[in-house]
Amino acid sequence: MRPRTAGIIIIGNEILSGKVGDENSHFLARELRALGVDLRRVVVIPDDVDLIADEIRWFSGTFDYVFTSGGVGPTHDDVTMEGVAAAFGVGMEESSKLARLVKAWCEEGREDRALKMALIPEGAEVLSSKGVKFPLVRMENVYVFPGIPEYLAAKFAAIKERFRGAPFRLVRIYVNEEECYITEEMDRVVGEFPGVMVGSYPRINEDDYKVVVTLESADGSELNRASQRLVGLLPEGSVVRTEEG
Amino acid sequence: MRPRTAGIIIIGNEILSGKVGDENSHFLARELRALGVDLRRVVVIPDDVDLIADEIRWFSGTFDYVFTSGGVGPTHDDVTMEGVAAAFGVGMEESSKLARLVKAWCEEGREDRALKMALIPEGAEVLSSKGVKFPLVRMENVYVFPGIPEYLAAKFAAIKERFRGAPFRLVRIYVNEEECYITEEMDRVVGEFPGVMVGSYPRINEDDYKVVVTLESADGSELNRASQRLVGLLPEGSVVRTEEG
Numbered sequence: 001m002r003p004r005t006a007g008i009i010i011i012g013n014e015i016l017s018g019k020v021g022d023e024n025s026h027f028l029a030r031e032l033r034a035l036g037v038d039l040r041r042v043v044v045i046p047d048d049v050d051l052i053a054d055e056i057r058w059f060s061g062t063f064d065y066v067f068t069s070g071g072v073g074p075t076h077d078d079v080t081m082e083g084v085a086a087a088f089g090v091g092m093e094e095s096s097k098l099a100r101l102v103k104a105w106c107e108e109g110r111e112d113r114a115l116k117m118a119l120i121p122e123g124a125e126v127l128s129s130k131g132v133k134f135p136l137v138r139m140e141n142v143y144v145f146p147g148i149p150e151y152l153a154a155k156f157a158a159i160k161e162r163f164r165g166a167p168f169r170l171v172r173i174y175v176n177e178e179e180c181y182i183t184e185e186m187d188r189v190v191g192e193f194p195g196v197m198v199g200s201y202p203r204i205n206e207d208d209y210k211v212v213v214t215l216e217s218a219d220g221s222e223l224n225r226a227s228q229r230l231v232g233l234l235p236e237g238s239v240v241r242t243e244e245g
Numbered sequence: 246m247r248p249r250t251a252g253i254i255i256i257g258n259e260i261l262s263g264k265v266g267d268e269n270s271h272f273l274a275r276e277l278r279a280l281g282v283d284l285r286r287v288v289v290i291p292d293d294v295d296l297i298a299d300e301i302r303w304f305s306g307t308f309d310y311v312f313t314s315g316g317v318g319p320t321h322d323d324v325t326m327e328g329v330a331a332a333f334g335v336g337m338e339e340s341s342k343l344a345r346l347v348k349a350w351c352e353e354g355r356e357d358r359a360l361k362m363a364l365i366p367e368g369a370e371v372l373s374s375k376g377v378k379f380p381l382v383r384m385e386n387v388y389v390f391p392g393i394p395e396y397l398a399a400k401f402a403a404i405k406e407r408f409r410g411a412p413f414r415l416v417r418i419y420v421n422e423e424e425c426y427i428t429e430e431m432d433r434v435v436g437e438f439p440g441v442m443v444g445s446y447p448r449i450n451e452d453d454y455k456v457v458v459t460l461e462s463a464d465g466s467e468l469n470r471a472s473q474r475l476v477g478l479l480p481e482g483s484v485v486r487t488e489e490g
Contacts, residue, residue, distance in 0.1 A: 010287075013442065013444055014444055014446060014459070015271075015274065015287075016274060016284045016285065016286070016287070017274065017278050017284065017413075017461070018271065018274035018275035018276075018277070018278040018279075018284070019278075019415075019444070019446075019459060020446070021271040022270075022271065025267075025289070026260075026263065026266040026267065029260065029261060029262065029263035030263035031263075032263070033262050033263040034263075039261045039262065039263070040261065040291065041261070041288065041289065041290055042255075042260075042261070042287075042288065042289035043286065043287065043288045043289075044270070044286065044287035044288075045286055046285065073424055073445065073447065074424055074425050074428045075424060075428050075431055075432075075445040076428075076431060076432050076435050076443070077443070077444060077445070102425075105423070105425065106423065106425035106426070113425065113428040113429055113432070114425035114428065148447060148449060150449055150450075151449075168262075170264075178350070178351065179318055179319055179320060180319050180347075180350065180351035180358065180359035181351070183319045183320050183321075183358040183359065184358055186320055186321060187320075187321050187358070190321050197258065198321070198322070199258055199259055199264070199322060200318065200320040200322065201259060201264075201265070202318065202393060204393060204395055204396075205395075214259070214264060216262070
């Protein structure tokens with residue numbers, strides 16, 4: 001069975017203007033990999049309803065799972081839920097569950113604006129989890145996360161088992177040669193083992209190696225044969241060490 | 246004059262599979278902001294010629310400047326240059342300048358494969374700079390950077406002045422109130438100062454404030470009036486401090 005695919009949509013002017021770095025896509029990339037899900041695309045876009053709707057429509061039709069991050073607060077630039085609704089051609093409705101939580105969070109007659117946070121696309125599911133203050137909103141295959149990394153991580157942890165598939169297995173080979181002296185050997189292994197993904201990553205600040213070669217597959221025995229083949233082909237003494245996992 | 250716009254295309258399976266984090270887009274986002282360039286989109290895609298070509302074609306037609314990162318080495322998965330050529334409907338040609346550098350880097354009869362690194366799209370410019378080992382390749386408004394952060398930073402530093410426009414000015418207001426208690430005040434300032442970009446970013450791990458409100462504009466005097474207006478509207482005692490720049 002082929003792995004499930006995923007895409008991530010990071011929403012926020014603050015990322016594009018360099019005010020803050022995006023930690024969420026790397027977090028989700030690692031988590032999804034560990035779950036056996038194949039992340040295929042990440043995009044960072046501004047807080048703009050039409051852009052958000054266009055991306056969500058395309059991602060939702062292209063990948064098995066879509067994760068958005070950001071734009072779910074009470075302020076003028078929080079327009080992700082409207083974007084999701086527009087993507088699916090539905091209106092917005094108040095979630096009574098969310099409205100209760102917003103009122104508890106925001107008192108003193110100031111809850112009117114904050115109740116915007118209780119508006120979700122018609123037909124969306126509100127997923128509560130133990131230890132997570134505000135529930136997660138899901139619309140079809142789109143999971144709408146907040147931009148704050150700690151909240152995103154907690155909410156993802158609560159639902160991640162639903163995404164689990166067959167794990168990818170990974171071997172890293174640390175090589176003390178410039179990339180150009182091992183290119184031919186890698187090409188041979190790529191040709192002989194089409195089911196193994198081979199990557200090659202030069203490093204410039206390491207003392208004992210110059211390139212990390214990665215081999216990855218869901219098929220453990222093919223992976224082992226491919227990595228043994230590559231180690232055998234590489235120049236004598238050039239392999240510093242091999243790591244699995 | 247409106248600011249110039251930019252887009253970033255990060256190319257690499259290693260980012261999508263979570264093996265390494267992407268440092269380059271945050272670096273470029275900060276640099277571009279400091280240069281007065283408006284970054285509008287970042288995308289992370291796999292090492293796939295057709296996907297790369299599609300993105301480059303769209304980005305190049307949509308933004309003033311396009312920056313790519315990754316996929317420019319000698320190995321089987323380095324296909325960015327082919328993607329650039331396909332995007333512009335041109336073939337590939339050997340750059341004699343690059344060929345000389347590749348041969349100096351890679352001796353002992355192994356330069357044949359590495360000479361792939363000297364193949365660039367027909368009509369591309371090869372930009373040499375002092376202190377940068379391999380020159381940068383530019384095809385129309387597309388600048389092709391390596392994925393290694395240190396090399397990307399050095400190459401960008403060498404050419405960045407060509408992108409400089411009128412600077413954005415920024416004011417940060419640190420507020421010790423939950424976002425929902427300042428939403429109405431922010432909305433008023435957004436309405437009164439349409440030329441000022443207002444952002445609101447909750448923080449959960451700070452002792453003395455709960456939200457950072459940012460105001461940004463190329464017009465310094467309008468920015469000052471907007472930030473004074475917001476500080477005047479916010480609940481008494483809620484503004485912890487204000488920073489400029």
